[in-house]
Amino acid sequence: MRELGTNKENTWCTGCGNFGILNAVKKAINSLVAEGVPLADIVMTSGIGCHGKIFDYLALSGIYGLHGRAIATAEGIKLANPKLTVISFGGDGDSLGEGLEHTLFAAKRNIDLTLILHNNGNYGLTTGQFSPLSTLGYKGLSTPFGSIENPFRPIPLLIEAGATFAARGFSAKPDHLASLIHQAALHKGFSFIEVMQPCVSYNNNYTELNNTVKMLDIVPANLNQAIDLAGDSDNVYLGVFVRKQLPVYNESLLGSFIPVKERFTLAQRRKMLGS
Amino acid sequence: MRELGTNKENTWCTGCGNFGILNAVKKAINSLVAEGVPLADIVMTSGIGCHGKIFDYLALSGIYGLHGRAIATAEGIKLANPKLTVISFGGDGDSLGEGLEHTLFAAKRNIDLTLILHNNGNYGLTTGQFSPLSTLGYKGLSTPFGSIENPFRPIPLLIEAGATFAARGFSAKPDHLASLIHQAALHKGFSFIEVMQPCVSYNNNYTELNNTVKMLDIVPANLNQAIDLAGDSDNVYLGVFVRKQLPVYNESLLGSFIPVKERFTLAQRRKMLGS
Amino acid sequence: MLQTNSLLPQMNKPKTILIGGKAGEGVKKAAQVIAALLCQNGYHVFQQDDYQSLIKGGHNFSGVSFAEEPVHTGYQKADLIVSLDKRSLQTHINDCNSGAIHCFNSDDCLQTMDQDSSVTLLGYPLNAMMKEVYSKPSNVSMAALAICFAWLGYSEELLCDTIAKEFKRDVEDNIRYAKEVFKLCHPDFLSTNLSIPQNSIPLLPGARLLSGNQAIAQGAWLAGLDFYYAYPMTPASSILHYLALKQQTYKTFAIHAESELAAANMAIGSVFAGARTAIGSSGGGFALMQEAFSLAGMAEAPLLCIVSSRPGPATGVSTYTAQEDLMFALYQGHGEFGRIVASPDSAARALTLTAELLSLAWEFQSPVILLTDKHLSESSADVAVSQVVESCSLPDEPNLTESTDTYNRYEFTDNGVSPLRFPGSDFGDDSLMIKWNSHEHHPSGLRTDSSESIKAMKDKRNLKSRGLQEATKNYQRIAVYGDSGPVVYAYGSTVLELREAAKHCSYKFRIVALIYLLPLAIDDLQDYIRDEAIVVEHSSTGTLATYLQQNLTLKIKKSILHYDGRPFDPIELALLIEEAIDA
Amino acid sequence: MLQTNSLLPQMNKPKTILIGGKAGEGVKKAAQVIAALLCQNGYHVFQQDDYQSLIKGGHNFSGVSFAEEPVHTGYQKADLIVSLDKRSLQTHINDCNSGAIHCFNSDDCLQTMDQDSSVTLLGYPLNAMMKEVYSKPSNVSMAALAICFAWLGYSEELLCDTIAKEFKRDVEDNIRYAKEVFKLCHPDFLSTNLSIPQNSIPLLPGARLLSGNQAIAQGAWLAGLDFYYAYPMTPASSILHYLALKQQTYKTFAIHAESELAAANMAIGSVFAGARTAIGSSGGGFALMQEAFSLAGMAEAPLLCIVSSRPGPATGVSTYTAQEDLMFALYQGHGEFGRIVASPDSAARALTLTAELLSLAWEFQSPVILLTDKHLSESSADVAVSQVVESCSLPDEPNLTESTDTYNRYEFTDNGVSPLRFPGSDFGDDSLMIKWNSHEHHPSGLRTDSSESIKAMKDKRNLKSRGLQEATKNYQRIAVYGDSGPVVYAYGSTVLELREAAKHCSYKFRIVALIYLLPLAIDDLQDYIRDEAIVVEHSSTGTLATYLQQNLTLKIKKSILHYDGRPFDPIELALLIEEAIDA
Ligand SMILES: Cc1ncc(C[n+]2csc(CCOP(=O)(O)OP(=O)(O)O)c2C)c(N)n1
Ligand SMILES: Cc1ncc(C[n+]2csc(CCOP(=O)(O)OP(=O)(O)O)c2C)c(N)n1
Ligand code: SF4
Ligand code: SF4
């Protein structure tokens, strides 16, 4: 079991759901490594927000990118070196607000990446404003009289956009979450994991979640069922909603070619251009 | 019947589906005016693309905005003066590529606007590159070996995001389309109309569409059915898929207040601040 | 001892209180409550916060500097420090003026540190007392309040009233805890006998504690703000928060959009419909608004853009201060179009300047930029709001319903400013067609690509732009502080730092504060360019110095650069100025 | 008549062919085919297009100017005009040189216009003939080809071969139609006897017709381009199109992303993984890439950014040319970080300069900007590719796999350039941790907000930036054309226009072409700043003139501004220069 930590002081609030996610990720990576994936081949990107700080706490190569753009950055990495296993960490503001477009296009392309969405129902790092996943009536500094928007339903939305793997985990169930991350990383295609992540400072829904989470026993038989289950507002189902095989973008584009390895030399380029 | 045209030379290709859309819009506006909506209260925004040129051909006030941002601009208009009926025209590249985020958030908010999507399956104005709605394998200048992405399904996607009115029309059936636009404009909430618009220059699917369009007789009984019908790839159903009443954003925000009409005077503001 | 320990401000020597603790412990709020009270008592105050990008834990500290004279920026060294945790005690052990009192939480740290012998270190068992009092969520910032109240000589009664007013939750526990701590301090207080002479200072009429961002929001609102669109980004976020909170009283709407791109384009929609509108962000968010900023130039949309800087590039350092975005602000937007850029040099100026800018935007139907920085945005000072508001002369908002034959949105006129009309049956009849266009256009607003029309419309916009630049002459474009000595150039919060430093500098100097940055007030500046100049800025490459030299024939003797994200301490800055003058 | 009508180029007097018609009629393609052929025959050519933002209809025209001497830009007045429709005939009726031939479609317009008596107007029934020949989709551009071939003295055989090679569809009908038209012209041709002396001119070895954008793409590829990310935007789109087409031969991948924001951030991902990467757009799209541009500065990502300008602001005029984005390009990105900006002054230079810039980007791990404009991007000229490629000296790409003890992405070094490593087991072992960060960071790449670290890392980047600026000295930073006479400053496609104008000006002048714009080559320019200067640019406010004056002690005698979206006609420009010199 590798530690996978860094020497950076952790600045998440005590009790924050992000700790559970960090542990689950470490566990999943250890499983991958145990199964033969070189650690050097696992890279990460993250957005900006409390979730993004995971970049500082994980001993993985990667890019701590711009708010909302982590998934686009991840796509660029995957295309340049498709041998890498790329995991991207996003917040609900990050991946479904500022960066919604990139998230849905990554799913549409079925590019072989994993997106872990830290769903804490608010903008934690910027002091708790409402987010695209905040419930109607949520009071934050930008909505002091309550949010007047309904939240997106992330899993149904991502499935509609084209995600071929979609699952939900809970930061308080890190073993289950680790198994989801492990499956997602191995899944060939775009994998989306919504992680219910209580934010003790602005959206402490531990109790509520503990009361409403239910385990999915099997992957739902068809898409409509998956969407209905994922969109259920009384029960927060945890597990895999969709898993299917479709052509992946990086392979359609590159075949077996690895751009960063199989480059022409300057001499070759000179010759080809000149002739 | 008002003409509603301008003196601007029309530069769409002969046979372009946009002509049918233009006619349908004029007809729908005439119906609205006949029913008592002041013409002065109908405004438009448009994106950049062949679709956007409708701005130059329609005698309506409005903003010929930036590529992808027409719907955001429309939201700003509606909030400042909720008495206006706001119709936004977008292309598939415009509203579902560059501006996807705004389109989905407008639906999420259920803001009282109409978005008419000119679905010609390509970027017409920039010479036929593939678009978010181009079919797999589509060859354009940016995908000379064929697109390797599946298209979005616009109506299911918009319904998932929160559109409370979703319909599909066909530019070659301008009367039916006019009726859809008329209904959409009167619908309170976010209305989305996908218009199948053949592009004779780059994606001439007239024959294909003529062979596959089918009329929906009634609004589907439930959401799953609506989505299945809208997503049917063998039959292109035309009609209204979803129509429901939910609180609209502009009313939740403003109540009956009309910002541009009920403004404090400078003297009032001075007094309020000073005290 | 009474003299040096006294928290009573002496001429030119503001006193400083510093409260340190973990994020989430209420350090900032406590400092603000104290600052507001001092302000109410007639003191001039400056309150500033040093915090990290985290929600709980870490180390935050907030300072309150106050005096009978205006205080322009905070001091690093304090006369009273309250350290709620060990890190705070360690970090600030040397941040004491001679004779200072440093109270710390003896439950979190045993005092074993080296210390300046003139400093009195007092440990109080704040945790233990908290445990006794509170049933559930405890609030250690009450201890900070109590200690400060005690040392300032405020009464227990006032302490209790203030807590009841300012902290809505757990009032009883809070008061009980505060009282306990207050009692502990009281003997110390008595022995030094440092009570503030209540009412001995005339109340500053109408003075209120205002952060720069609050002042900006109020200024915009004064000039008619109807809508504010933004996406949260430190240090601009609190404009959004403040205006959102004021929705019901101000009837102004602050919308947290899905992104900066959305915010900026929504804003242009609202402007089109007739609403006075602003957008705001920090550098990274404003970068995302550039295309729309250029649209405002083309469509001739009056739009106020507020940029509050933090250290860059990219995400940079979210919660600290910088002036790295000068060139970025001056040259934003692709294509050529006019704009003005101005930067307030105090909270009071933030109010009037924002109002001016929004008015100018509407007079000339142009985008305008208010450039500021974290130190000014988020720090608070006493502002005599009613006087400031009164002093702010603004044109009346024009009545826009008069009709013309055929309306052309971009009509050619003598000054390049076309008549503005709004859509809707409330503002015109069915024949009124108002077309705004992101393409080059005819006067009608319909698109064109004809050679003559492109040229004509560019000439019109350039004409208008010259008028806009000229019109800035109606406002105060530079401010000069000091009446003799070498000239020191600065803008934004650096001016605050310089004004405070002037109190401690052995040489006199004149601060030339650039309020309008574009256009530069070249003519107003003529009086100051003869001598060798000093330029002070929070930038690592000296962009202000560069910009001045690009536009004035100016010899720069010394460019003082500070770029670690922290504001200058006025005493340190005074030394740097002395060195520069001596050099 | 033989003399004046001759399409054979005379010394310094290029001949010009102009083909006009509706969009969608193949006007541009026909012109390019002719230009390519002339180029193959050893002529120097310049081919440029004037088109509107529409797909079918409207009025497009394409010019081909050619000569035995280099031709730097196209001429407005032609020696042979082919007008495929009435609008074309009307529009270009006065665009004739004396002795020109203007062939038009007599089925679309009866020739009843006033005309210069020296011009021969010839009407051919192009529609009727088309109807006879074609079963389904007809192609009137074949007529244009046939007419040009006839007048140029090319054989029917060559006409047929060329059509078969260049137009894949409907080959037989096309050839039949072209032959019919060719026959019609032939008698005219015979009577003037203007055949091109085949092979009398030595072939320019390796000369190929290349558009500016193709040259940019080839230059980038030469320097190792692996990925190009973009979102289509005129006039940058054809870089995307060209590279997409070359995917299989070049093994470079051109990705049409969902937006410019996506493109720019994807690009940084690819760079991180070790791929040489570029992005490109016009002003509006580049505005959307600004935040990522700043990220490239912070993360120290080598990234080539290509900006091809069109008239702004906002959507502006999509298909025309301008140089309005100079300041925008110079000062992009919030926060302070180094970059260079350069602009090619010919298609050949576009190739070498792009290669240089991408190499410099990698040498200094910095973003770089190649600024160009529609006229250079989309016009084509003969380029001796193999010679140009040979002349381009580029550093070898470093081998990056050597290992160090612990790797720190942002290690402090003597020159501020930190070692670069790539992720993946192919490039390092499990202990290699490579952290790129958009926040201010420690050498390890982990985030920091400490005062000392912020300062140190800014100092490091500034040091590196000075090195980058210094390194531009290894390349040609300015080009001077002409050896005596007044100095005329310009950059980008304006240099082409000036070089052509020089042939027609009664005074000699020296063109100082600024290839590197940031940093300005102040030292190289010292030789030229003594005299009063003329500055020529496609801008309405004279930003180049302003920029030069900000940075050089330069007296500008005359600033010649052209801002209607059209390139200068060299003869008109020559007159303006004469006026300026005389003034
Ligand atoms: C372009 C840009 N806009 C705004 C910000 C400020 N910002 C930082 S994090 C954040 C929101 C974080 O919310 P979320 O993504 O949900 O992350 P969380 O903190 O909740 O984990 C914002 C708005 C930024 N860094 N960049
Ligand atoms: C920011 C920006 N990027 C790119 C463009 C160039 N552009 C203009 S229209 C267009 C695509 C048009 O496609 P679509 O929206 O489907 O409209 P259509 O022409 O098919 O109606 C693009 C990429 C632009 N104007 N602005
Ligand atoms: S604010 Fe919320 S999400 Fe952020 S660290 Fe604290 S508990 Fe976690
Ligand atoms: S290119 Fe296509 S969409 Fe555009 S005008 Fe022509 S037919 Fe219509």
Ligand SMILES: [Mg+2]
């Ligand atoms: Mg969140």
Ligand SMILES: [Mg+2]
């Ligand atoms: Mg389209």
